Amino acid sequence: MIALSKIVAGRLLLGIVTLLITSMVIFGAMELLPGDFAQAVLGQSATEETVRAFRAELQLDQPVFVRYFDWLLNALQGDFGQSFSGRASSGYDRSRAVVDLVAPRMSNTILLAGLTAAISVPLALGLGFAAVLYHGSWFDRALNWTVLGAISFPEFLIAYALILLLASLFPVFPALANVSPDMAWDERLSRMALPAASLTIVIMAHMMRMTRAALNDLMARPYVETAKLKGLSRRRIVLVHVLPNAWAPIATVIAFNLAYLIVGVVVVEVVFAYPGIGQLMVDAVTSRDIPVVQTCALVFAGTYIVLNLLADVIAIMTNPRLLHPK
Amino acid sequence: MSTLVKTMALAFNHGRLTVICALLGVLVLTSVFAPWIAPYGEAQVFPEPFAPWSPEHWLGTDQIGRDILTRLLYGTRNSILIALLATVLAFVIGGIFGLIAAILGGVLDQLLARLTDVLMAIPSLIFALMLLSIFGSTIWNLIVVIAVLESTRVFRLARSVSYGVVVQDYVEVARLRGERLPWIMLREVAPNITAPMLSEFGLRFCFVFLTIAALSFLGVGVQPPTADLGSMVRENANLIQFARFDLRAGITPLVPAIVIALITVSVNALVDWFLLSDGDTPNG
Numbered sequence: 020m021i022a023l024s025k026i027v028a029g030r031l032l033l034g035i036v037t038l039l040i041t042s043m044v045i046f047g048a049m050e051l052l053p054g055d056f057a058q059a060v061l062g063q064s065a066t067e068e069t070v071r072a073f074r075a076e077l078q079l080d081q082p083v084f085v086r087y088f089d090w091l092l093n094a095l096q097g098d099f100g101q102s103f104s105g106r107a108s109s110g111y112d113r114s115r116a117v118v119d120l121v122a123p124r125m126s127n128t129i130l131l132a133g134l135t136a137a138i139s140v141p142l143a144l145g146l147g148f149a150a151v152l153y154h155g156s157w158f159d160r161a162l163n164w165t166v167l168g169a170i171s172f173p174e175f176l177i178a179y180a181l182i183l184l185l186a187s188l189f190p191v192f193p194a195l196a197n198v199s200p201d202m203a204w205d206e207r208l209s210r211m212a213l214p215a216a217s218l219t220i221v222i223m224a225h226m227m228r229m230t231r232a233a234l235n236d237l238m239a240r241p242y243v244e245t246a247k248l249k250g251l252s253r254r255r256i257v258l259v260h261v262l263p264n265a266w267a268p269i270a271t272v273i274a275f276n277l278a279y280l281i282v283g284v285v286v287v288e289v290v291f292a293y294p295g296i297g298q299l300m301v302d303a304v305t306s307r308d309i310p311v312v313q314t315c316a317l318v319f320a321g322t323y324i325v326l327n328l329l330a331d332v333i334a335i336m337t338n339p340r341l342l343h344p345k
Numbered sequence: 346m347s348t349l350v351k352t353m354a355l356a357f358n359h360g361r362l363t364v365i366c367a368l369l370g371v372l373v374l375t376s377v378f379a380p381w382i383a384p385y386g387e388a389q390v391f392p393e394p395f396a397p398w399s400p401e402h403w404l405g406t407d408q409i410g411r412d413i414l415t416r417l418l419y420g421t422r423n424s425i426l427i428a429l430l431a432t433v434l435a436f437v438i439g440g441i442f443g444l445i446a447a448i449l450g451g452v453l454d455q456l457l458a459r460l461t462d463v464l465m466a467i468p469s470l471i472f473a474l475m476l477l478s479i480f481g482s483t484i485w486n487l488i489v490v491i492a493v494l495e496s497t498r499v500f501r502l503a504r505s506v507s508y509g510v511v512v513q514d515y516v517e518v519a520r521l522r523g524e525r526l527p528w529i530m531l532r533e534v535a536p537n538i539t540a541p542m543l544s545e546f547g548l549r550f551c552f553v554f555l556t557i558a559a560l561s562f563l564g565v566g567v568q569p570p571t572a573d574l575g576s577m578v579r580e581n582a583n584l585i586q587f588a589r590f591d592l593r594a595g596i597t598p599l600v601p602a603i604v605i606a607l608i609t610v611s612v613n614a615l616v617d618w619f620l621l622s623d624g625d626t627p628n629g
Contacts (some may be wrong), residue, residue, distance in 0.1 A: 040463050051479050113502065171551070171609040173558050175578055176602035179585060183595055187588040260438075282470045286559050290582075301563045304478040316475045320467040327466075 026335055034328035041320050042094075045313055060103050060307075063220035073106070099314040104306055114273070117314050121296060125318065127198065128288070128295035131211060132280055135218040140273055143223045147230030151238065152257055162227070169224035174283050178217040178290040185213060196291035214291040217250050221283045226276040237261045266337040274330030278323045368611045372604070376422035388570040395584065398450065398593045405597055407581055413597060420572040421604055427484060428554040430490040435553070436546060439496035444530045445502025447511050458504070461497040469494045470556060474565065482565050491553055502545050506538045510606055513537075547616035551609045558605050562608040577601040 057073045058065060078086050093100070099117035106114050150159045169177070186194035192212045202210075237243065238261060246256045285297035292298070300315035302308075375382060385391075389411060396406040404413035446454040465474070473490050480486045509514065511534060519533050560566030561575030569576065581598040588595025 037463070037466050041466050044463060044467070045475065048475055093606050119389070144414055167613075170605075171613050172606045173555055173562070173602060173609075175559070175575075176599065176606055179578070179582065179599055179602060183585050183599065187585050187595055188592075220578055222546075249375065274605045279469070282468050285470060285474075289563055300474060301565065304474050304563075304565050307478050307481075309478060312475055316471050319471045323468050323471075324466055331457065 023335065029039065030328065030331050030335065034324060037324055038321060041324065042091060042317060043087065044321060045316050045320065046090055046210055047083075049313065050083060050310055061106055068129075076101075080152050094314075098127045099132050101311045103308040104303075104311075118254055120299065120311060121314055121318070123200070124294055124296045127293065128219035128284060128297065131214060131288075131293065131295060132219070132277070132284060134215045135222060135280060136277060138215065139219040139222045139226065139276075142219070143226035143276075144230055146223075147227045147234065148257065150227070150231045151261075152254060153232040154238075156236070163231075164193050166224045166228050169220060170228065174217065174221050174286040175290055179215070181213050181217055182290075185216075185228050194291070196293040198294065211293075214287050214293050217290070218280065218283050221287075222276050222280055225279055226272055229272040229275070230269060233272060234265055236259060236268075237264055248251050267334040270282070270337060271330045274333070278326045281319050281323055348355075361614070364383065365611045365614045365618070368607065369615065372421060372608055375418055376425050377480060379418040379422040383412075383418045385412045385415045387419045387572055388417065389415070395594075398597075404518060404600060405594065407577075408583070412578075413581070413600075416572040416577055417574075417601060417604065420574045420577050420601060421608075422603070423567065423572055424554065424558065424561075424574045425608070427488060427556050427573075429559065431488045431495065432546065432550045432553045434488065434492035435495035435549065436499050436542070437491060439499025439501075440503050440535075440542070441530070442496070443500040444507055444534055445526070446500070447504045447507035448516075448526065448529055448534065450511075454504075457500065461500050464497045470559060473556065473560060474563075477560070477565050482568055484567060484571070487557065487566055489561065491556060495549055495553055495569070499545070499549065503538065503542065506541050507534050510534045510537045544616050544619050547612050547619070551612050554605070554609060554612075574601040574605050 053059075057070050057077070061069055063071060074080075078089070081089075091099070097118055099121070102115045102117050102120060104114065146162060150162050155160055182194045182266070185191045193210050196210045196214050198207050198210050200288075204260065216240055234257075238257075243256055243260060246260050251260075284295065285301065288295040288297040289301055296318060300312060300319075303311035303315065347614060391402070391406055391410040391412065394406060394408055394410040396402050396410070398405050402412050402414065404417065407413055407416065442457055446457045469491075472494055476490045477486060480490070516533050519521035519529050524533075557566055558573075558575035561573045562579050564576070564579065567576055578598055578601050581601075584594045584597050585599075586595075
């Protein structure tokens with residue numbers, strides 16, 4: 020067990036280092052801005068004092084690493100600075116704290132992602148298992164073709180196809196997912212139905228394909244051959260012999276696809292005008308609101324890294340070979 | 346397997362290949378000859394916005410009265426061209442660094458590998474969004490940003506495939522003969538990794554194509570008035586709500602999205618066929 024905890028600790032340390040370097044990259048990217056961006060943010064009519072005050076607020080007179088550590092320490096305490104938007108050339112500052120913009124939207128995104136995960140993970144695993152149980156049957160082949168198609172489609176095609184069918188032709192669900200916190204739960208869920216469904220289809224395709232591949236890979240192992248020669252049923256082989264060994268690859272598949280969800284969520288939120296962090300980031304990119312972009316990127320990258328780390332750790336913990344060291 | 350079954354499977358495979366090639370051929374030809382095929386100009390505006398399908402405008406007109414069929418032809422051309430340029434650039438950058446890392450090895454190799462690890466720790470769509478917000482969305486920025494981000498994956502593959510080649514005797518001979526790095530890269534190593542790199546090119550192209558389509562769809566990729574498949578979907582998305590009154594209008598926004606899907610599906614299928622038929626590739 021000592022060896023195991025050592026490996027896990029090493030992985031966690033590596034994850035923290037990756038997070039730190041990522042934050043450096045995200046902060047460092049801001050250094051690539053052209054020198055006159057303060058003027059660009061405030062507008063051409065901004066007076067010299069306003070520009071100077073803005074530059075002082077950003078501490079542009081300080082060296083990069085001082086600003087980086089300031090930024091990092093503030094970020095760790097939940098302060099991500101002030102947004103660029105809402106600043107006028109007159110010097111009148113109506114900008115909002117980045118954290119006030121990001122926090123409410125983040126809970127929306129977590130809700131959407133959580134709903135999607137709750138539907139797609141069991142469904143994908145079940146279908147993946149069924150595909151392996153009935154390997155080579157029409158069910159397996161049909162599933163394979165559907166999945167291959169769904170992977171090659173852009174996310175917005177699936178989203179709009181759903182809107183066309185379930186919102187426009189047969190108005191079952193609303194096409195706009197403009198939820199608000201004061202909405203009743205059933206109303207909110209019905210508005211979230213289509214975005215969650217689109218994300219589920221996208222994620223499930225990937226997840227099922229990888230589950231199936233991982234399981235089929237295990238099915239080719241010698242111990243499965245032995246089990247077959249013993250005369251065991253395919254069901255028993257899959258559930259009793261293969262499944263315990265499959266947890267590690269399956270955990271990786273799940274975490275990997277939840278990380279993929281991050282990318283899908285951006286497009287799907289924009290399609291349905293869902294007030295989440297993905298849409299916020301796209302809006303901020305369009306208006307070049309750098310602090311908001313940075314914070315969103317940090318949130319997305321952080322989630323991505325943590326999920327991948329989780330997959331690694333689960334894969335290590337569930338590996339039967341590591342649990343019983345020789 | 347009996348000979349008959351084998352022949353039938355082969356014929357089926359060839360049939361599928363023919364379909365894929367025909368589809369890709371049509372898409373590529375229409376995009377190459379878009380300026381000659383298209384009935385109107387790329388940004389030509391007609392008085393009636395959101396016109397229905399008609400003999401004059403086969404797919405109707407968009408929100409400011411541009412012919413959608415024309416936009417579709419030009420958009421396919423632009424989207425393919427931009428994605429192709431970005432992919433080629435990614436392969437040039439990633440390939441060169443991958444080969445250098447594999448041939449020289451040592452500290453440089455480790456350094457480059459860790460650098461790509463960091464770059465790959467951030468989802469590429471998020472990274473691209475961040476970089477575009479800093480540099481601004483022009484077509485060249487888009488191409489360079491995507492190319493640099495994708496080059497990390499090309500680097501990985503080029504490096505790992507080249508590892509098996511650089512230890513071969515003929516590379517050692519070239520080294521002892523006193524050949525310089527470019528010669529070893531281009532004449533000794535590169536020819537021996539073409540097969541895996543070629544299939545990777547297809548897969549990377551699909552990924553780049555989808556990423557650029559997504560970015561354009563989000564409004565931060567290809568900018569108007571340049572036609573592009575991703576932004577066309579978004580521009581015409583409002584038409585979907587009229588599907589109950591005019592199904593054809595409702596389908597219109599989906600057409601560019603379906604073209605995107607057709608391109609990625611057929612390129613993917615081509616890569617699959619290539620991998621199946623070419624069994625003796627290293628690491629294939």
